Amino acid sequence: MDGIGTVLSRATLTDVSALLGRALKNEVSFHEFDNLLDHNDLLLVSNATPNLDPSWRCVSANPGAYRFHAPPSQIPGFVICGSDPEGARNGVYAWLESSGFGFFRDSETVPRLPRMIPDQAFQEREVVPAFRWRGDMVWDNYLGPRRYCASAWNIDDWESALLYLARNGLNFLEFYPPMETIFQRVFPNAEGLAQGAVWTAEAKENLAHQVLLRGRELGIHFMYVVTYGAFPSQVRDLYPNLEWRNGFLCAHQPELPSFTGQVWQELITTFDTDHLYAIRHRGEEGQSYSDPCQSVTKAQGFNQALRVLKDIDPNATPTVWTWAEAPDLFDAFPASVRAAHIRHGMGGMFDAIGAGREQSDGRPALPSTQPWLSGQFTVFSGADTLLQTAWSDGRSLARDARAAASDKQCEGYFQWPEWSNTSPWLSEVIRQLAWNPSDFVQDVVLARYAAVRHGSAADAFLAGFRPLLNAGNARFMATPRKRLLVPYFLNPNEHALLSDVRAGLAEMGRGQSQARKPALFARDLTDLLAWTGVRQVHVFEAAAYRAHGADNTREKLSCLNAAEATWGALFQALTLFPELSLVDTARHIKATAIVSDRAVDSFWTLSCDFYNGYPLVLSPEAIELVYLEQTKALRDLLSQSNDPDPLSAPSWFWHDFPDQASAKRVRELPRENAQRFEAEMRNRFSAALTGQEVITGAETNGANLALSNSRMTATLSAAIEAIVNLNLPDPLAQPDA
Helix, strand or coil, rough: CCCCCCCCCHHHHHHHHHHHHHHEEEEEECCCCCCCCCCCEEEECCCCCCCCCHCCCCCCCCCCCEEEEECCCCCCCCCEEECCCHHHHHHHHHHHHHHHCCEECEECCCCCCCCCCHHHHHHCCEHHHCCEEEEEEEECCCCCCCCCCCCHCCCHHHHHHHHHHHHHCCEEEEEEEHHHHHHHHHHCCCCCCCCCCCCCCHHHHHHHHHHHHHHHHHHEEEEEECCCCCCHHHHCCCCCCCECCCCCCCCCCHHHHHHHHHHHHHHHHHHHCCCEEECCCCCCCCCCCCCCCCCCCCCHHHHHHHHHHHHCCCCCCCEEECCCCCCCCCCCCCCCCCEEECCEEEECCCCCCEECCCCCCCCCCCCCCCCCCCCCCECCCCCHHCCCCCCHHHHHHHHHHHHCCCCCEEEEEEECCCCCCCCCHHHHHHHHHHHHHCCCCCCHHHHHHHHHHHHHHHHHHHHHHHHHHCCCCCECCCCCCEEEEEEEHHHHHHHHHHHHHHHHHHHHHHCCHHHHCCHHHHHHHHHHHHHHHHHHHHHHHHHHHHHHHHCCCHHHHHHHHCCCCHHHHHHHCCCCCCCHHHHHHHHHHHCCCCCCCCHHHHHHHHHHHHHHHHCCCCHHHHHHHHHHHHHHHHHHHHHHHHCCCCCCCCCCCEEEEHHHHHHHCCCCCCCCCHHHHHHHHHHHHHHHEEEEEEECHHHHHHHHCCCHHHHHHHHHHHHHHHHCHHHCCCCCCCCEE
């Protein structure tokens, strides 16, 4: 190596050597470049290496690019040359991947290598990323199952997320820095800022320091999400004579830039900076919280924020979201501003009932010279933690990414999900597109992914996943607690999709014993089982409602029984995984750091009741106390009503149905017992956070981390059998029936 700790960080070297050591069952040595090379050496350098043989150089000067080269002299055996240190990092991980390693969002697979043979592991090539910035966003606002919820992650959870980025050649993370201690230091007279949402403010700041240090060691740049105008209530209480609206300090007052400047300066002093920022809240088109004071225009408010940021950090590169609306702000902005175009796939997202697809692929309606980043809003609300979302189809994402990459003004491509790690496959799609969207072919990428991730069980995995992935983006989405009755799922095409996925699920289940890494196969199998179970309940509930309208009591009861049985089977499967439990997440919080006085309230509000259920994620508790209860409430209503259509139309949902008649038939299901739900969850959260609980029943499965593979296989097999052996109701006779 040229300059250990310079071309490649010691943190990356430690990871690479550990991975190679596992594959070779032997220690791997790295040493400084000393010109004493032979044909067994692999030389890792960058274009900045002094006296580098010109024939070894990476031709491209683009950041992050790398070259694999086999010198004709065979001394050294091979060269990995990065255009810069990041390129060297990207190259060495790409070398490992070409040797059979697999780097996934939830873990890795390591091949067994008797020895490293360079001329088999290398193909002469140079790789240049399609986008300068490639990365992810980790949302740190809601609470929920810790598999998906960064608000509950400890440093080990963060380690997994950061290693995924580094190993896959990604280089930035949109990051929400904790602000309680920042506000404490800027406003020392404000009382009550010592308690964060789940941990004390000090504990959360300490965790953030560890995350930032580790990420930067691995070559990741952090884009801080900062707000302009929003202040906590403890600060607002100090200044009752100022004009506030909905938590915002109105922008016509000089205190706003003054206060914000102090806060942002303290933020940078506390956490350092990579000079990347995303400014929120001031000017998000069409949003209810856009300049709520109406005292300045959106552009004026943003320009205030941009001037404040420039004064504090002259090297700042700020981004401003465009969402899907006409971005009329950017003509007024300085050249340093990048537009972050958040693509969510849903048309009319903020309308009473959103319909259709979002804007066209590629560049949004920006000024011709405006630089921008393409952000993929793949996961919206707790309902979207299932495999299929409104913006999850690899082919659709690839079409958009190719259009973005063809625009020279597009500098970045990243995933912007409200929940993390919802689909390892979707993460694979995003990282592939961030590097090379032009060559992305879903079936080819999927087949390789299956082979590296699951080995001999690849065919079983493909049998399960292909039918759902071939179906494309979801056509329906709603907030999860207010579950809806959707007759559209009885249409012949949707009915056939469920039948095909059930058959694939059964075949995938039979392949469990062949899995290369049982935990990864169980993860994917459970993801598919969850989609199948939820969709099957939708179908049975819609069929029961149809039978009620036709006065067919026998069919109605049969479908309702089947819906409840499906929930029961899915519940048993989910209890295998502690990281999917809300209550176990609370236990995890307690084991990580000092718990906040606000933790119980935060868990209830932010995991169960925010916007009356918007973030509720599929979990054992959600099935037990909400979803199953809603199905039972539907049974009670239909048993007591003579009205053939007793349910009401919902206030909001989004759809991409091929006809309006399907939208008009959507109904809101009866609600669960909200008081019981809140009381039960608060009691469970309180017990878990204080350590005063008694774990019984199904919770025992969740608390037992050391599940044997045989037990996991048996439980998942039983759940699959219970679900796929239920006979589906007949589909609608025709789409417009």
